[in-house]
Amino acid sequence: MSLELSEQEIIRRETLQELRKAGINPYPAEKFEVNCTTAEILEKFPEDNSLFQDISIAGRIVNRRIMGAASFLEIQDTPGRIQVYFKRDDISPGEDKSMYNNIFKKHLDLGDIIGVTGFVFITQMGEITIHAKSFTILSKSLKPLPMVREKDDKVWDAFTDPEQRYRMRYLDLIVNPEIKEVFIKRTKLVNTIREFLNEREYLEVETPILQPLYGGAAARPFKTHHNTLDMNLYLRIANELYLKRLIVGGFDGVYEFSKDFRNEGMSRFHNPEFTQMELYVAYKDYYWMMECVEEMVERVAIALNGSTQVQVGENIIDFKRPWKRYTMFEAIEHFTGIDISKMDEVHLRETAKKLNIPVDETMGKGKLIDEIFGETCEDKLIQPTFIYDYPIEMSPLAKKHRTTEGLVERFEAVCNGKEICNAYSELNDPIDQRQRFESQLVLGQRGDEESMVLDEDFLRALEYGMPPTAGLGIGIDRLAMIMTNSHSIQDVLFFPQMRPEKKATTSSDEEFMSIGISSDWIPVIRKAGIQTIEALKKENPNKLFNDLNGQRKKLKLDIPALKIEEVSEWMK
């Protein structure tokens, strides 16, 4: 038994021993047969009271109301909670009432996982309840659970600390079961997209996460090293260039749900690892892809929320097709009244200044247009909107516009003021692609850490010939945020990236023993707040001697009292 534990944790460990003494294994190996769930009972029992008369159910104790010879627990399983009624004479039918009086009343705690057999009835207060005939301890909980209580939509003692919720997501899921809904919707979102793409017979594929060159996006990568090959590898920032190689290889439709990694800032919209779905379809163009995205996302909205309309913060967003479409120039004109489509770089810079957009001399034409759009339009685009025809400088993998010089065939869908996807008519001209990479290299040499690197093998693939192809990348986390009305990306990731928890520096038991302290006293010393040998040696021996023996008395420890000589000996 460790004295570093809290009072409640010590008590629970003692309870564990009591159970073992009573011949009960608190962590049994046998399976426990479950034949129904809380959701099934709550749904079907009101319509037919003859159902659920011989049930076996398992769950975690999340509430207790213990009385004399009858008691109520609430147990929680995956879909929900239900009340369970325990009556002394049912649990302990014979003379020996210890199963009810001791095991049930004293050795069960909030957080324990139990199995229950019995039948369903309705209490005098009108609540659907399981009348327990027997119960089995399936797992003993050694840490006290935060106790969230609620009535009439009012909540007391909610477990809300975001740090703890994100670090201990398991606890968050137990105590705030409604957040399960967000993650269930996220999975449904992925499944809906997968079904949509599979219906069209596109092939779901897997491509390398460890890449010798990182490509397909503009971002800083995570770097790692392979020992056997003695080479640097990068965690992928995108999988675009690999999927296009598969299009070259003759698959006409490929997609991948891809965990990508970007070594950049974190915010409520950015986690270092995140999920994108990328899709490439041969013989299509970006107009075709817009329709594909509309149909897919509309379907997701209906699958998750039963409607094309989704409440997001203050706004109701309607994904019903068709979505609004603006070229980038049209969008800027719409929101600022200024037509920049014919402007040269000098003129654009003046316009940006007039609009109070910070500019510097390194910005080229494309960057200026992008800045003007970002500052004046993006926030205002709440309903899903396609923005298309981007300046060529920002898009080294997109095909040149079929009619307009200086633009590429690219679109983004913007929704709730944020980009949710990015798509092109893919560049398949290998000569043009090489030139675009080369101009990225120039940017890199000028110190742009996010410029793309030149991938010779990818160019070789293009030289063999890639069919005209439409490509899409859609941010699954961002889409999940919108579809679940979540404020932060951390709310749609089970385990968002966090700084490591700090560990207080402590000396090991061995180190304490090496200066002559017996193992019995080490926990007492730690309990007194002395975690290191250095700290111990700074103590006054007389005071320490008194304090430790005081603890011994207080905690009724069954070890001999210390002598002052022993304490002095440690100090040497």
Added chain:
RNA sequence: GUCUUCGUAGCUCAGCUGGUAGAGCAAUUGACUCUUAAUCAAUGGGUCGGGAGUUCGAGCCUCCCCGAGGACACCA
């Protein structure tokens, strides 16, 4: 990275102008045969995030550090 707010019992929080650390729930003991924020009585539980400084005296003031949230920057 910058600014800003926060960190007190297992959980949610209070703590006055710097003067002996508090409440509710949870826990322990007892009472109670349909309760539901169960109720009633009693009891125990604290490195006030960590460290330094100012002070006769610091949860409170100052500085540094750690962690978290928010905003901004960056990230098409």
